[in-house]
Amino acid sequence: LAKTTQPISMDSYEGQEVNITCSHNNIATNDYITWYQQFPSQGPRFIIQGYKTKVTNEVASLFIPADRKSSTLSLPRVSLSDTAVYYCLVGDIGGATNKLIFGTGTLLAVQP
Amino acid sequence: EPEVTQTPSHQVTQMGQEVILRCVPISNHLYFYWYRQILGQKVEFLVSFYNNEISEKSEIFDDQFSVERPDGSNFTLKIRSTKLEDSAMYFCASRVSYMNTEAFFGQGTRLTVV
Numbered sequence: 056l057a058k059t060t061q062p063i064s065m066d067s068y069e070g071q072e073v074n075i076t077c078s079h080n081n082i083a084t085n086d087y088i089t090w091y092q093q094f095p096s097q098g099p100r101f102i103i104q105g106y107k108t109k110v111t112n113e114v115a116s117l118f119i120p121a122d123r124k125s126s127t128l129s130l131p132r133v134s135l136s137d138t139a140v141y142y143c144l145v146g147d148i149g150g151a152t153n154k155l156i157f158g159t160g161t162l163l164a165v166q167p
Numbered sequence: 168e169p170e171v172t173q174t175p176s177h178q179v180t181q182m183g184q185e186v187i188l189r190c191v192p193i194s195n196h197l198y199f200y201w202y203r204q205i206l207g208q209k210v211e212f213l214v215s216f217y218n219n220e221i222s223e224k225s226e227i228f229d230d231q232f233s234v235e236r237p238d239g240s241n242f243t244l245k246i247r248s249t250k251l252e253d254s255a256m257y258f259c260a261s262r263v264s265y266m267n268t269e270a271f272f273g274q275g276t277r278l279t280v281v
Contacts, residue, residue, distance in 0.1 A: 089268045098171075098258045098272025099210060142210075146268065154200065154223055155260075155270055157210040 057082045057145040064162040073130045075161050077143030080124045085147040088119060088126045091157070093140045099157070102141075103128070130163075138165045169193045173259050173273035180249055180280055188244045188276045190259030198262040200270065201234065201244045203227070203255040210258070216242065249280045 060078040067073045079088070087106050091099040103110055105117040105126070116129040130137060140160040172191040180186050192199050201213040214224040214234055221234065233245045242261075246253055256277050260270040 087268055096256070098260070098275050100272065101269040104268055154212045154215050155268065156212060159209050
């Protein structure tokens with residue numbers, strides 16, 4: 056499983072766009088990139104998944120450059136309720152190893 | 168929206184006692200997981216379960232732990248003889264298929280061993 060590196064923490068203000076970058080230099084050909092969000096005392100929640108280029112849903116966008124060695128989760132116009140830990144996960148969703156491995160994540164603190 | 172349900176939400180037990188944590192995964196999901204999170208630390212994989220058997224387990228998942236899907240709907244995690252260091256949030260998760268990394272997590276059971 057590819058190792059991921061994210062900033063430990065980030066600060067932002069309400070209404071700003073937040074970009075969280077994850078490095079995964081040894082990503083494999085079959086690996087997908089997935090982001091999860093976790094609020095205190097709750098289970099992680101799926102945000103978005105992608106393989107290459109750009110993916111957008113109602114919550115976030117995921118940008119993946121051509122070499123796929125990094126990815127950026129973009130949260131538009133954050134609010135106080137977006138304060139959470141964000142995890143970047145990389146793995147082969149179709150492989151025998153179907154577990155999700157969480158790193159330390161990025162603690163995003165949104166201030167008024 | 169379908170959800171994974173865990174019971175109890177909080178359990179306090181004495182060291183050395185057995186505990187059973189219960190989960191009801193989403194009905195059409197095929198892959199099931201247990202994770203734990205010690206306070207202030209990252210989410211750690213314990214075990215994955217597919218086709219009524221363990222498909223993978225971590226080093227944490229030693230002989231004190233076992234999982235079962237007794238009736239086709241419930242998915243349980245048993246800790247035979249709890250230790251103080253077993254105190255953590257335990258999360259159950261399920262996934263519909265191997266082609267989808269969207270795992271749905273329950274709200275967790277907070278286990279406190281005293």
